[in-house]
Amino acid sequence: MAAAVGSHDATLIRRTLDEIEPHADAATAYFYALLFVQQPQLRDLFPISMDAQRDRLFRALLTAVRLADEVETLTEYLAGLGRGHRKYGTLPEHYPAVGECLLGALAEYAPESWSQEAEDAWVRAYTLISQVMIDAAAEDAQRAPAWWNAQIVSHELRTPQIAVITLRPDQPYPFLAGQYTSVETPWWPRVWRHYSFASSPRSDGLISFHVKAVPAGWVSTALVHRARPGDVVRLGPPAGSMTVDHVTDSGLLCVGGGTGIAPIRALVEDVAEHGRARPVEVFYGARSDHDLYDLDSMMRLEQQHRWLSVRPVVASPPGSAFANVLPGQLPDAVRQHGPWSAYDGYLSGPPGMIRRGRDALVASGVSADRIRHDSLAELINSGERTPG
Numbered sequence: 001m002a003a004a005v006g007s008h009d010a011t012l013i014r015r016t017l018d019e020i021e022p023h024a025d026a027a028t029a030y031f032y033a034l035l036f037v038q039q040p041q042l043r044d045l046f047p048i049s050m051d052a053q054r055d056r057l058f059r060a061l062l063t064a065v066r067l068a069d070e071v072e073t074l075t076e077y078l079a080g081l082g083r084g085h086r087k088y089g090t091l092p093e094h095y096p097a098v099g100e101c102l103l104g105a106l107a108e109y110a111p112e113s114w115s116q117e118a119e120d121a122w123v124r125a126y127t128l129i130s131q132v133m134i135d136a137a138a139e140d141a142q143r144a145p146a147w148w149n150a151q152i153v154s155h156e157l158r159t160p161q162i163a164v165i166t167l168r169p170d171q172p173y174p175f176l177a178g179q180y181t182s183v184e185t186p187w188w189p190r191v192w193r194h195y196s197f198a199s200s201p202r203s204d205g206l207i208s209f210h211v212k213a214v215p216a217g218w219v220s221t222a223l224v225h226r227a228r229p230g231d232v233v234r235l236g237p238p239a240g241s242m243t244v245d246h247v248t249d250s251g252l253l254c255v256g257g258g259t260g261i262a263p264i265r266a267l268v269e270d271v272a273e274h275g276r277a278r279p280v281e282v283f284y285g286a287r288s289d290h291d292l293y294d295l296d297s298m299m300r301l302e303q304q305h306r307w308l309s310v311r312p313v314v315a316s317p318p319g320s321a322f323a324n325v326l327p328g329q330l331p332d333a334v335r336q337h338g339p340w341s342a343y344d345g346y347l348s349g350p351p352g353m354i355r356r357g358r359d360a361l362v363a364s365g366v367s368a369d370r371i372r373h374d375s376l377a378e379l380i381n382s383g384e385r386t387p388g
């Protein structure tokens with residue numbers, strides 16, 4: 001089913017959202033309050049602390065509205081959302097209850113633009129949105145579990161705050177290099193955080209993540225400081241489109257900041273496995289030498305593959321132990337070594353780096369439609385997405 005929202009409906013919906021935006025926090029809090037009073041049995045589907053959750057709903061609505069004119073992208077986005085909701089235990093019968101409370105919150109917080117006509121437009125759009133999500137979830141249920149259990153088989157502290165964690169999923173887990181997944185730990189039930197896969201799919205079925213413990217990052221801190229081999233976490237389905245385009249032979253310009261090097265390493269392995277020598281230039285940035293926790297193994301890859309070049313970039317290099325380290329911030333280093341017009345761009349790291357990195361790549365000749373990175377909204381939204 002395609003998610004085509006009529007243009008008049010889209011205008012009415014946009015008007016409501018514009019009115020709500022300055023009060024989005026209060027409106028979403030009101031929505032959840034309505035939902036949990038009217039449908040107390042749904043409370044168990046959500047985390048105990050709702051802080052990050054509140055933001056998610058509004059962002060998802062905004063994204064859906066922004067994509068209203070692009071039927072294919074919108075349908076794909078909603079289908080992904082529907083598949084992603086399976087791990088929360090969402091069922092088709094939950095959607096009408098959620099819709100009713102959503103309309104209640106909109107009417108309350110957008111009184112100026114609310115009318116019978118606006119309500120009808122929202123009902124039509126919500127029905128369409130939920131049907132796409134429900135259909136995608138049902139289709140996904142034919143071929144994949146709602147989540148995977150995965151046992152930690154090794155846990156290596158590379159710095160006091162960064163761990164490389166390797167897991168064995170209980171069932172085959174198909175994904176592509178450059179993608180990410182969501183992880184729930186036994187210590188924070190129903191709190192899911194995103195981590196990128198740190199290697200391309202392996203023949204032994206093991207997967208790994210680079211996780212950095214950040215202040216107030218509950219899941220990351222638990223994974224770095226508490227998790228041990230033998231512990232079992234849950235994985236959601238793979239997501240993300242920062243994957244290698246194997247149809248072209250263009251070079252890959254990969255920019256990884258901090259633990260953002262994790263998916264870049266996966267991309268390098270993917271290129272190596274496909275056996276076609278394409279130039280791959282990696283810029284790997286960190287605040288100090290000490291934070292270049294994966295440099296040794298990236299350098300080993302460089303020695304194995306003549307098409308690969310790895311350049312470390314350190315924000316404060318005085319006294320750097322590495323001879324070839326470039327000083328400064330990643331986007332500046334990339335720009336200085338351009339032009340890069342023959343390359344596809346891959347960016348992975350903190351949101352500020354991705355924003356500035358995108359500008360640097362465009363200024364260095366990479367066409368904007370050949371730059372790939374994960375959604376900034378997702379990166380910012382998940383807050384502690386520190387890892388990979």
Ligand SMILES: NC(=O)C1=CN([C@@H]2O[C@H](COP(=O)(O)OP(=O)(O)OC[C@H]3O[C@@H](n4cnc5c(N)ncnc54)[C@H](O)[C@@H]3O)[C@@H](O)[C@H]2O)C=CC1
Pocket residue numbers: 180196212256257258259260261262263285286287288291313314315328329330331347348349350351352353356357373374379384385386387388
């Ligand atoms: N798929 C993805 O995009 C992934 C993103 N991440 C994100 O990467 C981050 C990693 O955190 P840390 O290791 O603490 O990295 P960090 O904050 O130490 O940054 C690493 C490097 O990125 C560059 N950088 C950082 N902020 C910048 C800015 N505003 N403008 C220009 N350059 C900037 C600098 O060169 C810096 O040395 C987290 O925010 C995490 O969520 C991590 C893994 C995958």
